[in-house]
Amino acid sequence: MGERPVAPFDLAFEAARRAAAEGEVPVGAAVVKEGRVVAVAHNRPRSLRDPTAHAEILAIRAACLALDDERLSGCDLYVTLEPCPMCAGAISFARIRRLYYGAGDPKGGGVEHGPRVFNQPTCHHAPEVYGGFREGEAAELLREFFAVRRE
Numbered sequence: 001m002g003e004r005p006v007a008p009f010d011l012a013f014e015a016a017r018r019a020a021a022e023g024e025v026p027v028g029a030a031v032v033k034e035g036r037v038v039a040v041a042h043n044r045p046r047s048l049r050d051p052t053a054h055a056e057i058l059a060i061r062a063a064c065l066a067l068d069d070e071r072l073s074g075c076d077l078y079v080t081l082e083p084c085p086m087c088a089g090a091i092s093f094a095r096i097r098r099l100y101y102g103a104g105d106p107k108g109g110g111v112e113h114g115p116r117v118f119n120q121p122t123c124h125h126a127p128e129v130y131g132g133f134r135e136g137e138a139a140e141l142l143r144e145f146f147a148v149r150r151e
Helices: 008-021 055-067 085-094 135-150
Strands: 028-033 036-042 075-081 098-103 128-130
Touching: 008 028, 008 036, 008 055, 008 075, 008 098, 008 135, 028 055, 036 055, 055 075, 055 085, 075 085, 075 135, 098 135
Parallel strands: 075 098, 098 128
Antiparallel strands: 028 036, 028 075
């Protein structure tokens, strides 16, 4: 028997755990096209000294390089946390087909909370959005990370 294929959310969660281990907010993302993982990334704003180095942005950049295209039509993005408004804008400009995310983010989210970027009349492309995947696991990762920071 062959190995079980790794699910995109498994890779996103592994990346989120890597972020936490590096002292970054534990968010991970994976870009998939036609069932093949093209890019995986985790939050790195602190280590890269770059406020735009969110997991989604880094995964989108890597996928664009891997596919040699600035548009990711036909690609799906899996991320452990609801994207912020900046990342939602990048998702729109990249023409991501579907967005799957774990925990919602009532404070900083930009998809189903906050400005709801994809619902704005100025949004040129809105992906299909599916939230709540492994939500408890994603929320727990974040709770644990910030609990340690508050001690």
